[in-house]
Amino acid sequence: VPELPEVEIAARNLRRWAEGRRVERVRTDPRAARIFRPGDRAGFARAVAGCRLASVERRGKHLLVHLASPKGKPVGLWSHLGMTGKWVRRDASDPAPAHSRARLDLDDGHALHYLDPRLFGRLRIVPDAGFARVPEIGALGPDPIHEGIDPGRLAARLAATRRAVKVALLDQSVLAGVGNIHASESLFGARIDPRRRGGSLTEREVRVLARAIATSLRRGIDTQDGPEIAYVEEPGAENPFRVYAREGEPCPRCRKERIRRIVQAQRSTFFCPRCQDDRRGRRA
DNA sequence: ACCCGTGTTCGCTG
DNA sequence: TCAGCGAACACGGG
Numbered sequence: 001v002p003e004l005p006e007v008e009i010a011a012r013n014l015r016r017w018a019e020g021r022r023v024e025r026v027r028t029d030p031r032a033a034r035i036f037r038p039g040d041r042a043g044f045a046r047a048v049a050g051c052r053l054a055s056v057e058r059r060g061k062h063l064l065v066h067l068a069s070p071k072g073k074p075v076g077l078w079s080h081l082g083m084t085g086k087w088v089r090r091d092a093s094d095p096a097p098a099h100s101r102a103r104l105d106l107d108d109g110h111a112l113h114y115l116d117p118r119l120f121g122r123l124r125i126v127p128d129a130g131f132a133r134v135p136e137i138g139a140l141g142p143d144p145i146h147e148g149i150d151p152g153r154l155a156a157r158l159a160a161t162r163r164a165v166k167v168a169l170l171d172q173s174v175l176a177g178v179g180n181i182h183a184s185e186s187l188f189g190a191r192i193d194p195r196r197r198g199g200s201l202t203e204r205e206v207r208v209l210a211r212a213i214a215t216s217l218r219r220g221i222d223t224q225d226g227p228e229i230a231y232v233e234e235p236g237a238e239n240p241f242r243v244y245a246r247e248g249e250p251c252p253r254c255r256k257e258r259i260r261r262i263v264q265a266q267r268s269t270f271f272c273p274r275c276q277d278d279r280r281g282r283r284a
Numbered sequence: 285a286c287c288c289g290t291g292t293t294c295g296c297t298g
Numbered sequence: 299t300c301a302g303c304g305a306a307c308a309c310g311g312g
Binding site for chain 3: 286287288289291292293294295296297298
Binding site: 034117119120266 | 308
């Protein structure tokens with residue numbers, strides 16, 4: 001799943017499917033122990049069974065599900081989708097989809113499945129009162145959709161590192177929710193060379209970048225909203241992005257240059273060498 | 285067989 | 299002391 005737009009869509013789906021519903025039964029995949037708190041897969045199932053789903057919030061790429069427990073004490077459910085996680089809904093009578101790592105049977109005849117082939121995701125019980133006390137959540141930077149992006153604050157963070165701006169944007173303490181796709185997409189939108197050092201951006205460039213990030217994420221939410229999220233690499237899925245995974249295709253803006261792929265911090269970066277000219281700034 | 289992958293953490297290094 | 303870097307996690311698809 002994984003960037004802010006897909007997680008936002010997962011949050012909306014979970015609200016639509018399960019808000020107000022009671023979890024009647026929980027089953028977990030014994031081979032998926034690493035998703036749960038170490039050694040506590042059974043404890044997870046015990047904590048969630050019988051709870052009513054009160055609300056769902058999202059911060060960056062993290063899902064925070066508030067559960068009302070019959071025992072009175074509210075329960076927090078923290079879900080991170082890792083690289084390949086998804087929440088889907090099926091009829092309770094349907095067979096479990098492939099890679100179902102957790103199954104929550106609801107009181108309306110449906111079952112929610114958490115799917116995650118690569119097991120990079122997280123599904124854990126946390127104190128409901130203090131999601132911010134979960135270290136991974138407390139360390140997050142501002143959420144670009146909920147809090148907006150303050151260009152001054154972003155500029156300060158970019159100036160404090162020697163990393164390339166593309167790499168800095170993947171740091172969740174800078175902005176919560178930007179991932180590998182939207183880092184490339186927003187730098188293309190802002191016409192900034194991804195190899196530039198964060199600190200080399202002018203004030204004006206940071207303002208343009210801030211707007212491009214928000215635009216790129218909102219576009220992602222709008223174009224991908226729906227009950228099933230398809231990832232670019234899955235068969236039959238259209239690529240809705242302008243440069244991501246489009247190496248060798250003509251640039252959709254200038255049409256004169258082809259999209260290039262480079263590797264930064266072990267991740268692919270896609271950009272147009274003509275539109276995203278680096279002459280004004282030194283590369284990291 | 286080999287390479288690639290919308291993410292994150294850990295351990296080493298200078 | 300710590301920013302930055304590469305390996306590692308794990309599995310499927312081309």
